[in-house]
């Protein structure tokens with residue numbers, strides 16, 4: 001282990017000029033979605049920041065979140081790892097494998113106990129004692145609990161870790177639960193999205209690195225800087241919505257003219273995320289700009305939302321405040337869903353309609 | 367790419383009357399007007415993070431052409447990708463683009479200032495240079 005040098009010292013030792021340091025601070029400020037007036041404060045904080053140790057655990061997931069992270073352009077993953085954080089365990093990105101990898105994790109937990117940031121992607125299957133996902137013979141439940149014990153905070157990356165995501169979707173055969181069901185005594189930051197926007201993942205890490213504390217969160221535990229507004233609030237097609245100009249099919253005149261996609265099922269009004277401003281692929285575009293309605297992937301239970309192409313039935317009120325009573329139909333409200341029903345997220349579920357595969361097919365054929 | 371080109375998509379302006387500024391560009395220019403006035407009256411500098419704006423396809427280019435091109439452009443690369451600083455045709459308004467080391471845009475700002483701070487020599491760097499210069503002179507004297 002190297003001794004704890006500050007980021008400022010480290011960059012100077014590498015011959016990075018103050019000017020370039022200021023540039024990196026401007027980039028970091030933008031990545032954190034903070035106003036440019038904060039650049040001097042970010043510079044002062046980053047000067048003194050010490051690289052935090054980060055342990056990343058992947059559970060029941062598709063690796064899409066890691067794929068997304070590796071595509072972050074501001075900062076790039078490389079500059080994040082080499083300059084800013086010490087990524088001590090990530091089973092997809094690290095060179096070590098097998099028992100060496102397990103040993104690396106144990107060592108990081110021991111060396112930085114009480115100080116490291118734990119990042120989790122994927123949900124955790126709890127049915128049948130968690131046998132549906134194991135690593136080196138240990139269940140995800142077991143591994144999460146052990147690693148969370150020594151963490152200062154947990155960042156749940158992706159909708160699976162934040163809200164259960166696709167594994168949690170009806171009928172949830174593995175009894176999948178989000179991190180917040182199992183870790184109750186640590187601060188949890190939910191960075192939802194399927195996957196989350198790359199710069200939102202690195203932006204949250206940059207915030208922790210810079211200020212040494214977790215950012216302000218919304219009622220679902222998501223950083224307000226990125227999830228404070230709905231897609232609809234910031235959507236460039238919004239003037240068409242306000243004028244009542246809607247595309248009715250994907251190839252009609254309205255679609256070609258770039259009108260609002262609400263009637264094609266856009267979940268923008270009930271979805272909180274930064275796609276409309278941060279965009280994807282280095283800021284090139286985002287789904288609505290490419291002509292596809294928002295599917296609401298950063299909201300709880302988006303998969304069971306009644307069909308991606310079904311128009312939201314009413315209102316643009318945020319899900320969190322929803323008290324409507326559209327009942328969840330469909331079969332299994334599994335064990336995990338039962339637990340979750342106690343929580344706020346169940347409100348989100350009620351706000352959606354469920355739909356059968358048959359209905360979906362009919363809709364597609366129509 | 368020919369396949370994509372075969373799909374005809376035309377984005378109509380929200381503001382359909384020809385020749386007038388797009389709504390977003392209009393709003394940003396208004397903000398710049400306020401900031402420029404403040405610069406002149408009080409010397410207060412400011413910046414707008416372009417990545418925080420919900421720009422329409424085409425807005426970006428429209429904004430750039432509305433601001434125009436000025437007399438100065440500068441570029442530096444201190445090892446983390448280039449930064450390009452261009453004075454726009456609107457004096458006091460600068461367009462600053464930071465690239466990462468893979469040449470993708472990492473952040474982009476419109477700065478309202480007499481000269482962007484990033485172009486100025488920084489005290490830390492001046493100190494390092496001064497130290498180096500003194501050492502060199504010292505060495506030469508002892509020869």
Ligand code: SF4
Pocket residue numbers: 231232233235236237238239241259260261262266267268269288294
């Ligand atoms: S409904 Fe969707 S496409 Fe229409 S304005 Fe809202 S977010 Fe944009």
